[in-house]
Amino acid sequence: MAETANGVVSGGFSAKPATLRDVAALAGVSVATVSKALNGREHVRAETRVKVQQAAEKLNFLPNVLAQGLLSGRTGTVGLLTSDLVGRFSLPVMMGAEDAFGAGSTSVFLCDARGDGIREQHHLHALLSRRVDGLIIVGDTTNPRESLGQHLPVPVVYAYAPSLDERDMSVVSDNVGAGRQAVEHMVRSGRSRIAYIAGDKEFLAARDRAEGAVQALHQFGLPLMGDEVMYGAWTESWGRSSVRALIDKCPDIDAVICGSDQIARGVLDALRESGRTVPDEVAVMGHDNWELLATQARPPLSTIDMNLELVGRKAAQLLFAAIEGTAEPGIHSISTRLLARDSTARG
Amino acid sequence: MAETANGVVSGGFSAKPATLRDVAALAGVSVATVSKALNGREHVRAETRVKVQQAAEKLNFLPNVLAQGLLSGRTGTVGLLTSDLVGRFSLPVMMGAEDAFGAGSTSVFLCDARGDGIREQHHLHALLSRRVDGLIIVGDTTNPRESLGQHLPVPVVYAYAPSLDERDMSVVSDNVGAGRQAVEHMVRSGRSRIAYIAGDKEFLAARDRAEGAVQALHQFGLPLMGDEVMYGAWTESWGRSSVRALIDKCPDIDAVICGSDQIARGVLDALRESGRTVPDEVAVMGHDNWELLATQARPPLSTIDMNLELVGRKAAQLLFAAIEGTAEPGIHSISTRLLARDSTARG
DNA sequence: AAACGTTCCGAAAAGCTTTTCCTAGACTAG
DNA sequence: CTAGTCTAGGAAAAGCTTTTCGGAACGTTT
Numbered sequence: 001m002a003e004t005a006n007g008v009v010s011g012g013f014s015a016k017p018a019t020l021r022d023v024a025a026l027a028g029v030s031v032a033t034v035s036k037a038l039n040g041r042e043h044v045r046a047e048t049r050v051k052v053q054q055a056a057e058k059l060n061f062l063p064n065v066l067a068q069g070l071l072s073g074r075t076g077t078v079g080l081l082t083s084d085l086v087g088r089f090s091l092p093v094m095m096g097a098e099d100a101f102g103a104g105s106t107s108v109f110l111c112d113a114r115g116d117g118i119r120e121q122h123h124l125h126a127l128l129s130r131r132v133d134g135l136i137i138v139g140d141t142t143n144p145r146e147s148l149g150q151h152l153p154v155p156v157v158y159a160y161a162p163s164l165d166e167r168d169m170s171v172v173s174d175n176v177g178a179g180r181q182a183v184e185h186m187v188r189s190g191r192s193r194i195a196y197i198a199g200d201k202e203f204l205a206a207r208d209r210a211e212g213a214v215q216a217l218h219q220f221g222l223p224l225m226g227d228e229v230m231y232g233a234w235t236e237s238w239g240r241s242s243v244r245a246l247i248d249k250c251p252d253i254d255a256v257i258c259g260s261d262q263i264a265r266g267v268l269d270a271l272r273e274s275g276r277t278v279p280d281e282v283a284v285m286g287h288d289n290w291e292l293l294a295t296q297a298r299p300p301l302s303t304i305d306m307n308l309e310l311v312g313r314k315a316a317q318l319l320f321a322a323i324e325g326t327a328e329p330g331i332h333s334i335s336t337r338l339l340a341r342d343s344t345a346r347g
Numbered sequence: 348m349a350e351t352a353n354g355v356v357s358g359g360f361s362a363k364p365a366t367l368r369d370v371a372a373l374a375g376v377s378v379a380t381v382s383k384a385l386n387g388r389e390h391v392r393a394e395t396r397v398k399v400q401q402a403a404e405k406l407n408f409l410p411n412v413l414a415q416g417l418l419s420g421r422t423g424t425v426g427l428l429t430s431d432l433v434g435r436f437s438l439p440v441m442m443g444a445e446d447a448f449g450a451g452s453t454s455v456f457l458c459d460a461r462g463d464g465i466r467e468q469h470h471l472h473a474l475l476s477r478r479v480d481g482l483i484i485v486g487d488t489t490n491p492r493e494s495l496g497q498h499l500p501v502p503v504v505y506a507y508a509p510s511l512d513e514r515d516m517s518v519v520s521d522n523v524g525a526g527r528q529a530v531e532h533m534v535r536s537g538r539s540r541i542a543y544i545a546g547d548k549e550f551l552a553a554r555d556r557a558e559g560a561v562q563a564l565h566q567f568g569l570p571l572m573g574d575e576v577m578y579g580a581w582t583e584s585w586g587r588s589s590v591r592a593l594i595d596k597c598p599d600i601d602a603v604i605c606g607s608d609q610i611a612r613g614v615l616d617a618l619r620e621s622g623r624t625v626p627d628e629v630a631v632m633g634h635d636n637w638e639l640l641a642t643q644a645r646p647p648l649s650t651i652d653m654n655l656e657l658v659g660r661k662a663a664q665l666l667f668a669a670i671e672g673t674a675e676p677g678i679h680s681i682s683t684r685l686l687a688r689d690s691t692a693r694g
Numbered sequence: 695a696a697a698c699g700t701t702c703c704g705a706a707a708a709g710c711t712t713t714t715c716c717t718a719g720a721c722t723a724g
Numbered sequence: 725c726t727a728g729t730c731t732a733g734g735a736a737a738a739g740c741t742t743t744t745c746g747g748a749a750c751g752t753t754t
Contacts, residue, residue: 016420017478017500019710030734035712043732060500065476066413066422067710070739073363075413077477080457085442088435095432098459102466107473110427110457112445119449126454129412130424131364151407153364236643262639292609293640296583366740377704382742390702414740417709699752707744714737722729 018059027055038063069131077107078319079127081120083161084140085112088290089308093138093159096312106133106320115140128153134319137161138312142172142205155322159315160308162331169322170331171315173306175205178336179212181304182257182285183220185338189346191255191283193225197242197267199259201231206259209287213257225253234259239266247274254282255344261286261293264301268343272298283344299342310334365406374402385410416478424454425666426474428467430508431487432459435637436655440485440506443659453480453667462487475500481666484508485659489519489552502669506662507655509678516669517678518662520653522552525683526559528651529604529632530567532685536693538602538630540572544589544614546606548578553606556634560604572600581606586613594621601629602691608633608640611648615690619645630691646689657681 020031027034029048037044037052038061044052055061069075080097082090098108109127113120127135134154139145139161147165148156155169162170186194196213199206210229217224226246232238243256243266256271258264264286268278276282278299286294289305311334318328367378374381376395384391384399385408391399402408416422427444429437445455456474460467474482481501486492486508494512495503502516509517533541543560546553557576564571573593579585590603590613603618605611611633615625623629625646633641636652658681665675 017475020712021710031711032713032735033733036733039712041713045732048732060498062472062476064417064478064710066416066478067739068712069413070411070417070710071712073739077456085445086438091433091438094457095459098432098457102458102470105473107477108457109424110441110445110455111449112442123449125409126452128364129409130454131411131413153407262643266643296609296613367742368740378741379705379743380703383703386742388743392702395702411740414709415742417740418742420709695754697752697754700750701748702750703746703748705744705746708742709740712738714735716735717733718731719733720729720731722727724725724727 017064018056018061019064020061022059023052023055023061026059027052074133075131076105077109077130077132078316079109079111079123079130079132079135080138081111081113081123081127081135082138082140083113083115083120083145085110087140089160089288089306090138090140092308093312093315096309096314097136097138097159097316098312099309100313100316100320124148133323136312136315136319137163141203142175142208143203155319155327157315157319157322159311166331167329169318169327169329171311171318172331172333173308173311174333174335175208176212176215177333178287178304178306179209179214179257180216181212181336181338182209182287183213183216183222185302185340185344186255186257186283186285187220187222189255189279189283189344192222193250193253194222194255194257195225195246195250195253196229197239197246197256197258197263198229198231199234199238199263203234206231209259225250232263234262236262236266236269239263239268240270241266243267243270244274247271247276255284256282257285259287261288261290261297261301261303264303264343265293265297268297268299268301279343279345285344289339294339294341297343299345302341302344303339305337305339307334307337364411365403365408366411367408369406370399370402370408373406374399421480422478423452424456424477424479425663426456426458426470426477426479426482427485428458428460428470428474428482429485429487430460430462430467432457434487436635436653437485437487437507439655440659440662443656443661444483444485444506444663445659446656447660447663447667471495480670483659483662483666484510488550489522489555490550502666502674504662504666504669506658513678514676516665516674516676518658518665519678519680520655520658521680521682522555523559523562524680525634525651525653526556526561526604527563528559528683528685529556529634530560530563530569532649532687532691533602533604533630533632534567534569536602536626536630536691539569540597540600541569541602541604542572542593542597542600543576544586544593544603544605544610545576545578546581546585546610550581553578556606572597579610581609583609583613583616586610586615587617588613590614590617591621594618594623602631603629604632606634608635608637608644608648608650611650611690612640612644615644615646615648626690626692632691636686641686641688644690646692649688649691650686652684652686654681654684 024031037049111123135156147163158170286303294301371378384396458470482503494510505517633650641648
C-alpha cells in the first residue's frame, strides 16, 4: 500500500493513529510532559500545555485506551453475552445496559451465543482474553439458567433469565407481581368474572404471571372463571381457539387476562367475530407491551410493560458496583408497569 | 478487599488473571519460552512444551489480547454503531455482522447513538480510542445518511442506510427489486388487476418498493389498479382504511401488494370484514417477513424477506477486506427473497 | 583435541501510556 | 556570594506479549 506525501495510505483511510511520541516530537517536549499536559496534571507551564494541546489537536491524537488499560488493570469494557439476539425480550435489556454504560466511559462487547453452549464458551473465552471488567448474561426466556460458575476472574450479572446459583447476581422482571397488577386493574375497572389464558406452560414466565393473577383473585375473593388457568402457546391462534372454548363454557365472563399481547390479539379477534364487544361486554389485557401489536389492536390493548430497559440498567448498575468491589448477590426483581388502553375501559 | 489463602478475593470472583510471567514461574522457564510453547512456535522441546501447557492450564491462563494488539497494531475489534437499537430492522443486520465476525477472532463493540449526532460523535471517539480495526454504521431506515467523512483512521461500512458519499462502502437491501419480485409473483399466480398500498412516502424504502412494482407492471403491460401508488403510514389502520377506499373505487381488483407486513395485516382484516376471501378473490402480499405477524395472519401472509442477516454479513466481509487493504467502495445491493404463503395461493 | 552444527532456551526490545523520581535551572533568603 | 527552596521538565519503569538474537550445552566431524 503506497504512502502519499501527507501520510494517507491508498486504502481510503488515513495512516495509523498518532501516539504520544508523535505529539511529543511535534511539540518539542518529552512524552511524559505530553501525558501530564493532556491529562491536566501539574508541573507543566501553561504555555507548554497550550503548545502540547495544539500539537495533539493537529495530529488528531486520541490516547490509546488499550495501553492505559494495560497499566491500570481496568479496560473499561464489559461483555454482553446474549443467548438470542433476535429475541425481542433480550434486546431491550441490552439496550438498557448499553445505555447505562454508554453514559460513562465503559464500552460494551456484544456476543450472541444462539443458545449454544459451545458458542457461549467460545465467546466467554474471547471476552476474558480481552480482559473485560465484567459480564452481563442476558437470557432469552425467564427460565433460570445454569451459572457460569464462581471461578471467573470478573463479576457476572444475569439479566432476564436468573442464574440457578443464588450466589450469583440476577435481575429479573416481576412476573408474579404482573399477574397481580392485571387482576387489580380488572377489579378496579369493575370486573369480577375473570378468566386467565396463559402461554406455554414450559415457560416459567407463563406460570408466574398466572400464579400472581390467581393469588390476587383469591385475595379479592373472586373465582377464576373456567376454574383453571388455560395454558397453551404464545400465539394468536391459541388466543382465538382458547377464548372460543372459554365462552362456550362460561358465557358470562366479563374479563380475560392473557399471558402475552399475541394471545390477547387472538382473543380480541375471536371475541369480535363471536359478537362480543370489547371492552363493553368483556375486558381484555395482554402482557409485554409489544407496542406495534398492542396499539394497533382493535380496540388498543391494555397491557403490562416489563420495564426491560430498567432490568438492563439495573444489571449494569449491579455489575458496576461489583467491579468496584461491592457485590449484591441474589435475585433483584424489577416491578412491571401497567398500561391502561381502551380494551379495559370501564364497561 | 481481603485476599484469602487460595487467592480468591471477597468480591465473589477470583483474583486478577494469570500472566505469562506467572506461567513461566510455575513451569520454571522464561516468559519467552512460554510464549513460544503456547503459540506452537518451534525451538521448544516437546517435554518443555507439555510442562508449560500444564502450568498454563493450572493457572487458567488466557493471553492478554490487549497486549498482543499493542504489539501487532491490530486489536481484532470492530465497532458497530447503530442509530436505533430497538429497531427491528437494524437488529438482524447487526446479527449478521456479529455472526460473520464471531466465527473468527474478531469481537464487536456495540454502540447505540439513538439517532443523536452528539452521541454518535461521542461513541465514535470512544471506539477510535479503543483502536477498533473498523466500523460498521447501521441505519434505522433505508434513507441515505451523511458520511462520517474520509478522514477516519479505519475503514467504515454503512449498512441498511447507505452513505451519501459514494466513496464510502455501503450495503443495502434491494427494495426496487423487491417490488418487481412481488409483481412477478402475483402475475405467476394468475393475477392481473393489481393495486399497491405503500408506507410512508417520506421513506425511500416505501418509494423504492413501489417504483419496482410499477416498473414490473409496465413490463407486463398491466395497469396499476387505482391508477396510483397509495402512500400512507406503516400501520395496520392505514392498511384497513386504504383498502376500503380501494375496493370502493375498483371493486374488481384481484391482488394487493403492500409496503409492509403491518399494512398487509390491516388489508387482510378489512378484506375479510368486507366479505372478500383471500386468496380466492384477492391475493395479498406484505414485505419484511416479520414472522410473528406474517405467519399468524389469516391466511398466513406471503411476504418478502430482506435478507438482512445477509446485509450484515456482507458488511462484515467488506469491512474485513478493507482492513486487509482491499476496499470496494460503492453501494452493494443484497437481493430479497420472496416467501409464498397462503395469502397468494392460486385462486 | 579442535572446529563446527544443532537444538533449546533466555535476555531484551518493541508497542503506548502513566507515574515516580531525579536534575537542572531559577529564585529567595541569609 | 552561598545555601536552600521551588518548579518545570525529562528519564525510566511498569504493565503483558511477541520476536529477534545471542549464548549454552551437547554432539559430530576431522
